[in-house]
Amino acid sequence: MLEIRNLSKTYRGASVKAVDDLSLHVRPGEIFGFLGPNGAGKTTTIKSVVGLLKPDQGEILIDGVDALKQPVEAKKRTGFVPDTPELYDKLTAREYLSFVADVFMVPSDERERRTSELLEMFQLQDSLDELVQSFSHGMKQKLAVTGALLHSPSLLILDEPMTGLDPRSSHLFKDLMRRHCDRSNAVFFSTHVLEVAERLCDRIGIINRGRLIAVGTMDDLRQQAAETSSLESIFLELTRE
Amino acid sequence: MRQLLAVLRPMVRSQFGISVFKWRYIQRRERLWEPLLILFALGFAVLTLVLGIYRVSSLVAGASLGHPELVLGMGAAAVQIMTFFFGLFMVISAFYFSGEIQMLVPLPIRQGALISAKFASVLAGQYLTVAVFFVPVVAGYAQHAPFGPAKALVSLIVFLLLPVVPLALASAVSLVMMRFLNRKHRDLLMVLFSVLLIVLIIALQVFTQGAAAQDPEQYVYRILGERLGLLREATRRFPPALWAAVAIHDFPALGGLWNLLLTALSSLVSVVAMGILGERLFFAGLLGGGEAGSRKKPRARRHSTLLSPPNSPLRALVARELRLFLRTPIWVLNGLAPAVIAPVALLIPFIATGESKQIIMSMLASPRNQVMAGAGMAMMLLFIGCVNTVASTSVSREGNRLWISRTIPQSPEMQVDAKMLMAVLTTILAAVPPVVIFAIVFSLGLVHVILPALIGVFGSITGLAVGLRLDVSRPMLKWDNPQEPVKRNLNAIVPMIVAFGYLGLGLYMLPRLLDAGLGAFPVYSLMLGITLVTAAASWTMLRRGAVSAYARLEA
Numbered sequence: 001m002l003e004i005r006n007l008s009k010t011y012r013g014a015s016v017k018a019v020d021d022l023s024l025h026v027r028p029g030e031i032f033g034f035l036g037p038n039g040a041g042k043t044t045t046i047k048s049v050v051g052l053l054k055p056d057q058g059e060i061l062i063d064g065v066d067a068l069k070q071p072v073e074a075k076k077r078t079g080f081v082p083d084t085p086e087l088y089d090k091l092t093a094r095e096y097l098s099f100v101a102d103v104f105m106v107p108s109d110e111r112e113r114r115t116s117e118l119l120e121m122f123q124l125q126d127s128l129d130e131l132v133q134s135f136s137h138g139m140k141q142k143l144a145v146t147g148a149l150l151h152s153p154s155l156l157i158l159d160e161p162m163t164g165l166d167p168r169s170s171h172l173f174k175d176l177m178r179r180h181c182d183r184s185n186a187v188f189f190s191t192h193v194l195e196v197a198e199r200l201c202d203r204i205g206i207i208n209r210g211r212l213i214a215v216g217t218m219d220d221l222r223q224q225a226a227e228t229s230s231l232e233s234i235f236l237e238l239t240r241e
Numbered sequence: 242m243r244q245l246l247a248v249l250r251p252m253v254r255s256q257f258g259i260s261v262f263k264w265r266y267i268q269r270r271e272r273l274w275e276p277l278l279i280l281f282a283l284g285f286a287v288l289t290l291v292l293g294i295y296r297v298s299s300l301v302a303g304a305s306l307g308h309p310e311l312v313l314g315m316g317a318a319a320v321q322i323m324t325f326f327f328g329l330f331m332v333i334s335a336f337y338f339s340g341e342i343q344m345l346v347p348l349p350i351r352q353g354a355l356i357s358a359k360f361a362s363v364l365a366g367q368y369l370t371v372a373v374f375f376v377p378v379v380a381g382y383a384q385h386a387p388f389g390p391a392k393a394l395v396s397l398i399v400f401l402l403l404p405v406v407p408l409a410l411a412s413a414v415s416l417v418m419m420r421f422l423n424r425k426h427r428d429l430l431m432v433l434f435s436v437l438l439i440v441l442i443i444a445l446q447v448f449t450q451g452a453a454a455q456d457p458e459q460y461v462y463r464i465l466g467e468r469l470g471l472l473r474e475a476t477r478r479f480p481p482a483l484w485a486a487v488a489i490h491d492f493p494a495l496g497g498l499w500n501l502l503l504t505a506l507s508s509l510v511s512v513v514a515m516g517i518l519g520e521r522l523f524f525a526g527l528l529g530g531g532e533a534g535s536r537k538k539p540r541a542r543r544h545s546t547l548l549s550p551p552n553s554p555l556r557a558l559v560a561r562e563l564r565l566f567l568r569t570p571i572w573v574l575n576g577l578a579p580a581v582i583a584p585v586a587l588l589i590p591f592i593a594t595g596e597s598k599q600i601i602m603s604m605l606a607s608p609r610n611q612v613m614a615g616a617g618m619a620m621m622l623l624f625i626g627c628v629n630t631v632a633s634t635s636v637s638r639e640g641n642r643l644w645i646s647r648t649i650p651q652s653p654e655m656q657v658d659a660k661m662l663m664a665v666l667t668t669i670l671a672a673v674p675p676v677v678i679f680a681i682v683f684s685l686g687l688v689h690v691i692l693p694a695l696i697g698v699f700g701s702i703t704g705l706a707v708g709l710r711l712d713v714s715r716p717m718l719k720w721d722n723p724q725e726p727v728k729r730n731l732n733a734i735v736p737m738i739v740a741f742g743y744l745g746l747g748l749y750m751l752p753r754l755l756d757a758g759l760g761a762f763p764v765y766s767l768m769l770g771i772t773l774v775t776a777a778a779s780w781t782m783l784r785r786g787a788v789s790a791y792a793r794l795e796a
Contacts, residue, residue, distance in 0.1 A: 050648050053795050075650035086641045088561070090568035098549040102557030103649040115547045128547065 001155050001186035002026040002049065007058030009044050018044040019055070020210035026155070026186050026203075031177055033201035034190040035231075037239050041210040042190040043083065046159050049188070050080045063154045076104070079148030083160040085140045089133035093124060093143055096132060097150065104151035111150065118146040121172065137164045145173070149180070156180055158189035162196060174200055198231040208239045251341070253362050261729075275731055285741060291377045298381025309385040313486035316378030317403060318479040320371055324404040328367065328411035330574045335363050336412070337419055337527060338571045338724055346527065356519030360412055360512070367404040375400055379489070386490065395492045395501060399485045402508045406481045409511035416518050419526035481507055554651050558659030559666075565638070566631065566663070572638065575727040576631040576667065602683075611685050612761045613751065618679050619693035619700070619768065620747050622672050626701020627740035629671065632664035633708025633733045636716035636794070637726035643718055643794070653791035654784045657709060661780060664705045665698070672697055692765035699769065700743055702776035704736035706783040711735055713783075713790040746771075 002025070009019045019041040026032040036042045047053040049060055051071050060067040060074075067074035088096055101111045119125045122142040132140065141164070148156060156177070162170050177187045177200065191197055197204055198218060205215040214224050214234075221234050254260050265271050298316065302309040336342070336359055345355055379396050382388070484503040491497030552560070566572050604610050639646060646656060672694060680690045711732040720726050747768070754764050 047795075050644075052644055052647050054792055072650045072652055075648060078648070080644075080648045082644055084641075086644070088565055088642055088645070090565050091561070094548060095564065097547075098552075099557050099561050100649075101548055102552045103554045103651050105554065105650075106551075108551045111548055111551065112546055119547065125547075 001028045001030070001063060002032075002188055003059075003061040004045070004049065005059040005061075007045065007048060007055050007060065009041075009048060009053060009055045017210045019048070019207075022058070022207070022210070022212050024205050024212055024215060026188050028154075028184045028186055029181050030202045031181050031187045031200055032189070033197035033204040034188065034207065035192075035194065035197055035204060035235060036190075036207035040207045040239075042207055043159055044210075045207065046080075046157055046188075046190060050078060050157055051075060076151070077154045079151065079153035079156045081141070081144045081148050081156075081158045081161060083163060085144035087132045087140055087144060087147075090131060092129050092131055093135075094128045096143065097147060100147040100150050106151050110152075114150055114152065115146070118149055121176065122146060122169075138166055138169050141165060142169065142172075145176070149176075152183075152185075154185050156185065156187045156189075158187065160191060161189055162191060162193050170196075194231045194235055204231070206235060206239065213239070253365060278734055279731070281738075286737065287373055289741075289744075290373055294374060295377035295381050298378045299384045300381075302382050302385040309382050310486055310490035312378055312382050313489055314482055316375055316382075317399075317485040318482035320374050320403055321407045321479060321482055323370065323374070324367055325407035325411050327370070328363070328404070328408045329415060331363050331366070332360070332408070332412045333415045333419070334571055334574050334724065335359050336415060336523070338574075339722070342527065346524070351520070352523045353516050353520035356412075356416075356523045357512075357516050360408070360515065360519075364404060364408055367408060368401075371400060371404050375403060382489075392489060392492055395497070396489050398501065399488055399504060402504050403485055405508035406511045409508075409515040412515045413518050416515075416522045416526060420522040555655055555659055555662075558651065558656060559662050562635070562659055562663040563666070566667075569638075569723050571724050572634075572727055575724075576629060576634070605683060605685065608761070609755050611689055612755060612764055614683060614685065615689035615693040615761065615765065616696075616747060616751050616768065618675070619696035619765075620744055622675065622694065622697025623700035623704075623743055623772070624740045625671060625675075626668040626697060627704025627708075627736045627743070628733065629664065629668055629701070629705065630708075630727050630730070630733045631667050632660060632705035633712050633736055634717075634727045634730045635660040635664065635709055636712045637718060637720075637730055637732070638723075639716075640718050640720055640726065643716075647791070647794065653713075653787040656791070657713065657783055657787040660709055661702075661705060661783070664709070665702060668701045668705065669698055688761050688765070692762075692769060696765065696768045696772050699772040699776045703743075703772070703779040704739045706776070706779035707739050708732055708736040710779075710783045710786055710790070713787055713794070716794070743772075 004022060004024050007019055007022045008017055010017045022041070022045060024032075034042055034045070044053060048055045048058075049062070049067065051067065051074070055068070062074040063077045065074045065077065088099075091099070097115060101115070106114070119128070122145070124139065124142060124146065127135070127139065132143065135143065141161070145158075145161070148158075158177075161173055165173065174196065177189070181187055181202075203215065203217055204221060206213050206221070214221055216224070218231065221231070224234075262276070266273060266276055298312045301315070302312040336356065339359075342355075342359075379400075383392075481504065484500040484507070488497055488501035488504050491500065566576065605614055636643070676690060676694045683689075712730075715732070717726050717730050717732075750768075751764070754767065759767075
């Protein structure tokens with residue numbers, strides 16, 4: 001579903017690569033957790049995949065489409081929610097979702113059905129005519145996820161989706177990710193919450209200093225780190241300076 | 242007073258970008274081409290304007306039948322009207338929408354001191370405009386009247402006092418307006434109310450005109466025979482302009498001193514009154530804007546569908562641009578309102594006084610001058626359209642929401658098309674008032690209205706496309722306050738150079754075409770052809786450059 005090959009990115013003026021020759025593969029039906037310490041290159045990788053950054057080298061294939069050569073086609077297959085969901089404050093939730101449905105060209109029979117389903121799940125129906133500027137962080141996050149899922153993307157990419165969410169919303173998110181993957185789609189998300197990654201992810205990738213240092217199921221990671229306990233211990237072991 | 246100065250100092254530094262200038266261009270020596278570009282563009286604009294106003298002033302002073310003081314009155318009136326109209330939007334922007342206000346309000350500073358400091362910083366910004374318009378007027382007057390060092394000193398005092406009354410009046414209007422526009426649609430109401438107020442004032446001026454000229458013979462005899470009669474007639478609706486003109490003209494006679502005293506007193510009274518009003522109304526108006534409305538009952542059920550009916554991506558993108566622009570008052574004030582107000586304000590000197598209108602109408606009897614007038618209006622529309630910041634700040638205004646545009650599956654070409662369509666739409670909207678005023682006031686016939694209007698709009702497209710191309714390449718995306726991407730954006734400077742290029746070409750070509758015996762239709766058609774070709778070329782280049790520029794945009 002998502003294939004990253006030899007991705008590298010150095011920011012202007014920086015001497016160290018933010019992402020260094022990173023390759024990974026996310027399969028259909030899989031929730032892939034992307035872990036790493038602060039500044040490891042998680043957000044740079046995600047931004048390169050969704051087209052917000054131009055990598056220096058490498059290939060990104062989304063559902064078989066080259067995201068660097070055919071960005072519009074790749075974007076049609078992707079839903080993205082950034083770490084801080086900055087949405088258009090001066091639009092109402094209805095206007096924002098209508099805009100998203102229009103630009104993603106969601107078929108008219110599907111837009112109502114999917115909107116209704118997602119709004120009900122996130123309990124946003126009553127806020128549809130309110131300006132986004134009046135929304136709390138959690139509500140904005142839910143609206144951003146609703147927008148990202150409106151066009152049923154094959155690949156859902158989330159950057160730190162659990163930040164600032166209450167327990168109920170956090171539970172909803174996890175449930176939603178699983179259901180999305182059950183329809184042969186894939187979820188690729190970064191997180192700091194190791195407990196979530198451990199319980200939810202089918203596979204996990206750990207990035208440190210721009211390089212992917214470990215990838216696999218929890219069992220694979222335990223073998224690689226010579227650790228048998230929690231993901232936290234494995235993470236600390238693998239990312240030790 | 243100490244409190245006032247303590248607040249004023251950082252405000253002035255922030256408003257004129259003094260600290261940023263020192264840090265960027267002197268300490269770090271970065272992007273030194275920027276101040277040079279500004280100096281070049283603004284210097285050229287200011288010089289052209291100053292020389293133009295000086296020539297016109299000198300002509301009017303010399304041709305006003307022994308009444309050179311007329312030009313002082315007209316100049317003072319024009320400056321004061323402009324200060325009021327532009328000031329209205331500037332004070333609203335400074336009082337209620339600047340970033341530092343949110344920072345200053347929690348500090349233990351009296352609201353009177355805060356509002357006075359804000360008023361002083363806006364006033365300081367007005368002096369450049371006043372200098373550009375009033376100094377050449379005084380110089381033109383000095384060519385035809387006795388003028389020594391003492392009069393120069395009085396002129397300086399008048400110059401300093403000239404914008405005080407209209408700006409205090411604009412401040413008072415904005416304080417009252419913001420205090421009472423305190424509901425859900427406050428942003429929209431504020432813009433609508435300000436524009437309505439200006440239209441009403443202009444309409445009042447136009448429709449009360451000519452009341453004095455019922456018996457033309459007696460009227461002319463009276464105003465020419467009476468001392469200062471012509472000046473009194475020209476400024477009868479603007480007493481502060483009359484006082485300012487007489488203060489200079491009659492100095493050092495008693496009448497001059499008396500009028501100087503009147504000018505100073507009226508300025509003092511207006512500032513004190515504005516301060517008192519500010520002490521009572523400012524915080525209430527400011528807090529009203531930040532209040533969240535009470536939670537409404539669910540309204541989703543009112544709609545038969547959850548989302549609006551499907552639209553094409555292009556329409557959706559244009560609608561998004563328009564909604565975000567129109568719902569952010571500071572963007573409307575900076576982008577659209579000056580484009581509406583500026584041409585109206587430019588026409589005020591012609592419609593405010595019966596005398597100047599009569600002179601202009603007699604000049605417009607010749608077909609050559611009619612074409613000149615039509616071309617002049619086209620150039621004015623073109624200039625206003627080119628300097629419109631709607632396109633040149635379009636990507637910058639997205640700020641940290643740019644990730645949305647960068648992750649939707651629509652090509653960069655379509656995204657810039659949507660931004661251009663929105664900018665052209667606002668340009669057309671902004672062109673309507675001056676075109677209507679021009680058509681009504683001068684009654685020259687449709688060919689002198691429609692074709693120049695088209696030239697103005699198509700000519701603007703080049704400026705808009707150049708501005709947008711720059712903004713796609715180097716947008717200002719990091720901002721906290723929506724004022725920043727429109728007020729501190731240097732991308733708006735280059736389209737100004739495009740406008741000057743057009744003006745230069747027009748000034749070079751027009752007399753030659755008319756001398757060659759061409760009539761209105763061929764002249765306008767040629768100008769329209771040039772603007773059409775450049776508009777098409779610049780839009781095409783914008784679309785071509787958009788793909789690589791969007792790819793380099795890192796959100």
